[in-house]
Amino acid sequence: MKKHLFLVCLLLFPATVFAHTRGGEALGFVSGLHHPVSGWDHVLAMVAVGLWGAQLGPPAVWLLPVTFPMVMAFGGMLGLMGVQLPGIEACIALSAIALGLMVLREAKPNLWAAAFLVGFFAIFHGHAHGTELPPGANGLLYSIGFVVATGTLHAVGISIGTIHRWPKGRVALRVAGAVVMAGGGFFLWRALA
């Protein structure tokens, strides 16, 4: 009986905790991963880039999704450096309108013009979202999660865009472009109201 009591006392004996966690690693990555999908204006534009790329075919199908994250990161870097940009929210909404319009019209401009259009708007997305680091989170891991999530949204757009090979799929894609445009219009109205 005394032996059992001793064991119970031993279990209840408080010891110093050594379970140190490294500062905000998991929080940073998960926050970064979650951030792009938490705002519909961003999601619409990202998916539209993939849809448009799928309509344009190779090499735009992978060149546009490569351009966007790189230029977006440049915009994020400008934000981190304290460079201010005017009308960010309105430009993000405009990006959805412009990219939706491209998908709706099945526009096929020069490859560099398409990359420029996508890259121009990417700066505003990066500036707005790339710098919103939750307190205590690891900045680099937040950025990694952010880039991975953005790239994945492009991949979702490209995957949906594979329906482009069928006549009805083409029509559906153009309707999707109209939906993206309408969403962009709503966010523009909200940004300017």
Place this chain on the structure above:
Amino acid sequence: MRRLLWLLALLVVIPLPAHAHLMNTGLGPFYDGLAHPFVSPEDLLPVIALACLAGLRGPRFGRAVLFALPAAWLASAVAGPMLPLPFATAFMTIALGAMVAADKPLPLWLVVGGAVVLGLLHGSGNGVELARQKSVFLGAGGIAVALFVVVSMLAGQVTSVRAAWARIVVRVAGSWIAAMGLFMLGWSVKR
């Protein structure tokens, strides 16, 4: 243009306090070093980009980088801490990621030179922490072994890529790493 280049060069060599902490596995300094690259994205990202770049360029590049990178890293960590240059590591990540995304032919000396510079820069950053822990040789040895494994696995895998789409996947990964490098540069400035 020349002024801008001077400004960039100056930014690269500005030293900042080191933040290259080695993790404590509880298994000793060798294993601490072995685990270090896998829990330090600022070290791992440019290594992944370099391994992909070497793999895209072919087996000859892969073999050269496989030995050049760990050797330079080990030598720099053991030689003693130099001034840590976080801007330079961010620039290296951007440059290596962009080269993978571009997938253009490059001379062997440039890729091997990139591996040596990367090893010297990051090795010196790790050397600061290793010197503090008084376990330079074992810790640096562990890091070098981990790098050897990472480069051999990645470069070997990428070298064997034949399908066009798979090569594009590697290039997209390079562009993501360049994007992460841009953010790394931003965080270095904001720090």
